[in-house]
Amino acid sequence: EDKVVQSPLSLVVHEGDTVTLNCSYEVTNFRSLLWYKQEKKAPTFLFMLTSSGIEKKSGRLSSILDKKELFSILNITATQTGDSAVYLCAVYGISGTYKYIFGTGTRLKVLA
Amino acid sequence: DTGVSQDPRHKITKRGQNVTFRCDPISEHNRLYWYRQTLGQGPEFLTYFQNEAQLEKSRLLSDRFSAERPKGSFSTLEIQRTEQGDSAMYLCASSRQGENEQFFGPGTRLTVL
Numbered sequence: 001e002d003k004v005v006q007s008p009l010s011l012v013v014h015e016g017d018t019v020t021l022n023c024s025y026e027v028t029n030f031r032s033l034l035w036y037k038q039e040k041k042a043p044t045f046l047f048m049l050t051s052s053g054i055e056k057k058s059g060r061l062s063s064i065l066d067k068k069e070l071f072s073i074l075n076i077t078a079t080q081t082g083d084s085a086v087y088l089c090a091v092y093g094i095s096g097t098y099k100y101i102f103g104t105g106t107r108l109k110v111l112a
Numbered sequence: 113d114t115g116v117s118q119d120p121r122h123k124i125t126k127r128g129q130n131v132t133f134r135c136d137p138i139s140e141h142n143r144l145y146w147y148r149q150t151l152g153q154g155p156e157f158l159t160y161f162q163n164e165a166q167l168e169k170s171r172l173l174s175d176r177f178s179a180e181r182p183k184g185s186f187s188t189l190e191i192q193r194t195e196q197g198d199s200a201m202y203l204c205a206s207s208r209q210g211e212n213e214q215f216f217g218p219g220t221r222l223t224v225l
Contacts, residue, residue: 004154032212042203042216043155050212088154092212099168100145100214102154 002027004091006103014111017079021106023089024071033065033072036088038105043088046074079110115139116217118204124223125194132190133220137206144187145214146179147203155203161187162209194224 004025032050036043047056049065056063065072086105115138137144147155160168163184181187207214
């Protein structure tokens, strides 16, 4: 059965710290992995990683994909209180039709 | 603003009533997804449309749930005879065929009393 597992479930850090969020997956015919940030509303897109793009960076956020070991990490450096959110990982594969499988998310709280 | 809109944003209903939600995807997106999200969980897939065709429906989805996308543009999700366990955030997302990135709407928060 397809599944996505994120760890840790929650994390509390202080401003300026660096955090690493993990996402492991088992999906039939993997196509891509997506990271989303969710505050008190709908998820907003951060990155998409595919076989042809296994590393992405945007400002203080970066992500890599290890297709061999079936995991991805999301790094946030110099964290700010505005980074406090739930970070969701979703995997997109082909198993009959096209479906995104989401993990439960990592809840990050950044203290001032 | 992602371009996906949902209506209403909040709905409070009594158990046993029917409710209907609407989603308007980004105009050039032919794929549309419905998800349900409860507290502390990631979005759970409900159903998927490609144009007007409903190509997949979650096996976990009760027969009380039905979705339509009659003209391949907006979609509706109806829940009949609501139960307290239906209380959740219902999210709609859309994407363009051939692209894996999907964009979410603001969601409809349903509370069943």
